[in-house]
Amino acid sequence: MSLLSFFQRDNGVKNLNSTEFEEALKSDKNAVLIDCRTKAEHKEVRIPKSKLIDLMSPTFQDEISALDKSKNYYIYCRSGNRSYHAGKSMSKLGFENVSHLSPGIIGWQGPTE
Numbered sequence: 001m002s003l004l005s006f007f008q009r010d011n012g013v014k015n016l017n018s019t020e021f022e023e024a025l026k027s028d029k030n031a032v033l034i035d036c037r038t039k040a041e042h043k044e045v046r047i048p049k050s051k052l053i054d055l056m057s058p059t060f061q062d063e064i065s066a067l068d069k070s071k072n073y074y075i076y077c078r079s080g081n082r083s084y085h086a087g088k089s090m091s092k093l094g095f096e097n098v099s100h101l102s103p104g105i106i107g108w109q110g111p112t113e
Contacts, residue, residue, distance in 0.1 A: 013084060013088055015102040016074075016100065016101060017107070018103060018110065021074060022108075025074055030097075032067070032068075033047060033049055033076075034050065035051065035077070037052075037077050046105075046113060055082045055083075065093060071097070073099070074100070076104060077105070079104035079106055080100065083100035
């Protein structure tokens with residue numbers, strides 16, 4: 001592991017900027033995109049093809065635990081805080097490939113719907 005990649009990973013969660021996140025999503029055939037914001041936020045604006053799993057929901061742990069650990073997960077929220085914490089939770093559950101959009105959707109430069 002290079003020194004740069006060591007600092008880009010924190011507690012098993014890889015921090016990606018908007019460009020890195022978008023490129024990784026496009027090139028990863030094993031990618032699953034998760035929006036960990038609230039239902040209202042997701043309805044207002046979202047990255048296309050994202051699955052809503054609200055970090056603040058009482059069912060969050062159950063929903064995350066039911067996911068396939070062999071997939072690569074890309075998580076986002078509004079500013080990057082919730083997605084970072086969601087990624088840490090996933091890492092603790094044994095997910096090995098978790099990345100989050102570090103500036104959140106407010107820093108996203110790709111398409112939205």
